[in-house]
Amino acid sequence: MQHDTLSLRRFHDPTDENVEALKQGGEPFLMTGRMRTWEMFDEIEARHTVGEKLKCFVNIAPARQVLYSQLPRRNASFAFGKQLRQRFGERRLGLQELASLIEAADRSRLKRTYYMQAQQLPEWQERLPGLLRLHASTGGTPLFWLGSGGQCTALHNDRYHNAIAVFMGRKKVVLSPPTELRNVYIAPLDRRIQGALTSLADPRTPDFESWPRLRSAFERVRIAEVAPGEILYVPPLWWHLVESSGVNLSANVWIDDVPEAEQLYEPHSLRLLERRIHREPMALRRALADVFSGIVRGNDREGRTGSAHEGPVRAHAEFEAGLLSQIGDARSRRRWTDWIESIVDWLVFQRDGNPFPTLADGEVERMLARRRRELYDAAPPPRGSRRPKPRAAQGVPKAGWANGR
Ligand SMILES: O=C(O)CCC(=O)C(=O)O
Numbered sequence: 344m345q346h347d348t349l350s351l352r353r354f355h356d357p358t359d360e361n362v363e364a365l366k367q368g369g370e371p372f373l374m375t376g377r378m379r380t381w382e383m384f385d386e387i388e389a390r391h392t393v394g395e396k397l398k399c400f401v402n403i404a405p406a407r408q409v410l411y412s413q414l415p416r417r418n419a420s421f422a423f424g425k426q427l428r429q430r431f432g433e434r435r436l437g438l439q440e441l442a443s444l445i446e447a448a449d450r451s452r453l454k455r456t457y458y459m460q461a462q463q464l465p466e467w468q469e470r471l472p473g474l475l476r477l478h479a480s481t482g483g484t485p486l487f488w489l490g491s492g493g494q495c496t497a498l499h500n501d502r503y504h505n506a507i508a509v510f511m512g513r514k515k516v517v518l519s520p521p522t523e524l525r526n527v528y529i530a531p532l533d534r535r536i537q538g539a540l541t542s543l544a545d546p547r548t549p550d551f552e553s554w555p556r557l558r559s560a561f562e563r564v565r566i567a568e569v570a571p572g573e574i575l576y577v578p579p580l581w582w583h584l585v586e587s588s589g590v591n592l593s594a595n596v597w598i599d600d601v602p603e604a605e606q607l608y609e610p611h612s613l614r615l616l617e618r619r620i621h622r623e624p625m626a627l628r629r630a631l632a633d634v635f636s637g638i639v640r641g642n643d644r645e646g647r648t649g650s651a652h653e654g655p656v657r658a659h660a661e662f663e664a665g666l667l668s669q670i671g672d673a674r675s676r677r678r679w680t681d682w683i684e685s686i687v688d689w690l691v692f693q694r695d696g697n698p699f700p701t702l703a704d705g706e707v708e709r710m711l712a713r714r715r716r717e718l719y720d721a722a723p724p725p726r727g728s729r730r731p732k733p734r735a736a737q738g739v740p741k742a743g744w745a746n747g748r
Pocket of ligand 1: 585
C-alpha cells in the first residue's frame, strides 16, 4: 500500500528528562541508543543467528506458558474478517515450543504465521528497568511480542502512552492522529482485538469502495521504521498498525495517561446511543451536539433545543465534564476533551453518517447490551472503584453505562 508519509523525528540517546519533554509534544517519535545499556538487548544483540537469539530469550523461562495466535498463510493480517470475526483464536504453549515452531517456520518458509501478543514474562521483566523508566509515571509492566515475521495488526488505538522497544526483526508502524476517528470505521463496540477500538478494515486490502474515508486514515500517515535497538513512543489515542518483518521480538509498556482514561476511552455518554438521536433531523442533532460540546468544554451557552433529548444530553455532558475537571495536566485534559467530543459526535449524533455500516437496524441496542455485559458482568467493577459519583441528573447512569443491567 502506498502511504503519503510524514517523517517521524528520531532522537539519539535522549535523557529521561528529554523523553518526558518530547512526550509533552503529543507526537510519536523514535529513540535510538537507549537500549545499549539494557542487559536483555546486549545478550540478544551479541548472538548472530535467529536460533541463537531466540534461545537467549527463551532460555530464561523455557517452560513458561504463553498465549499466541496462528494463521495458515504467510504475511497474515491479524484483523477482522469479512463476517467481522476475528479469524484467529488464541492457543497456549510453552515458550520453548513456540520458539521452535517459529524457528522452523523461518527456516522452511512454512506457509504459516505465528504471533504472540502482549505476554507478561516476569523472568525478563526485571531485566528491563530502562523500558519502565521511559514513563516517569508509576506502574506499567513490560509486555512481550514475538512473531514469525510478516504479521500485521489491524489499525487500532489504545488509551495508553506506549513505548515499543525492538530486539529482533523490524517493525513498520503506520500512525495517524486521534482526529482520524471519523475515517477509520471502527468495528462495533463489542468487537475488539486486544481490547482496543479497532478498524474494520484489513490493513493489507482496505476496502476503499465501501468505506471511502479510509483513504485518509491509511494514506495521510506518519511511518516509523523501527529496527533492533530502537524504541518508538506512541501517544495515547493515536491510531496505529504494526507490520513486522523477519522473526521479531519486542517489548512494550503501556501506561495510563490519567486515572480517568479508562472511563473516558469508551465514555458513559455512549449510552445515549439508545435514544437513537441519529434519527432526528440534522439541525436538531447539530444543536444537541453544540449543547454537549459546550458543557464538556466548560462554556455552556445555555442554548435550548426544546427537545426531549436535551435533558439526558446535558446530564451526560455534565458527567463527562466532571471527570475531565479531575485531570490536572492541561495537555491531558485537552486530549481527553477532544476525544470525548469527537467520539460522542461520531457515534451518538452521527453528523458524518452511519458509524456502524455493518450493523443492521436494531442491532445497535444488542451491541450495547453485549458490550455492557462484557465490561461489567464478567469483571464487575471493584467495590469503591475509582468511578466518581455522577451528579444527580436525569438520565445519567449511576455507575457508568453499566447501570440498568
Ligand atoms: O508490536 C506489535 O506487533 C504490535 C504492538 C501494538 O499493536 C501496540 O503496542 O499497540
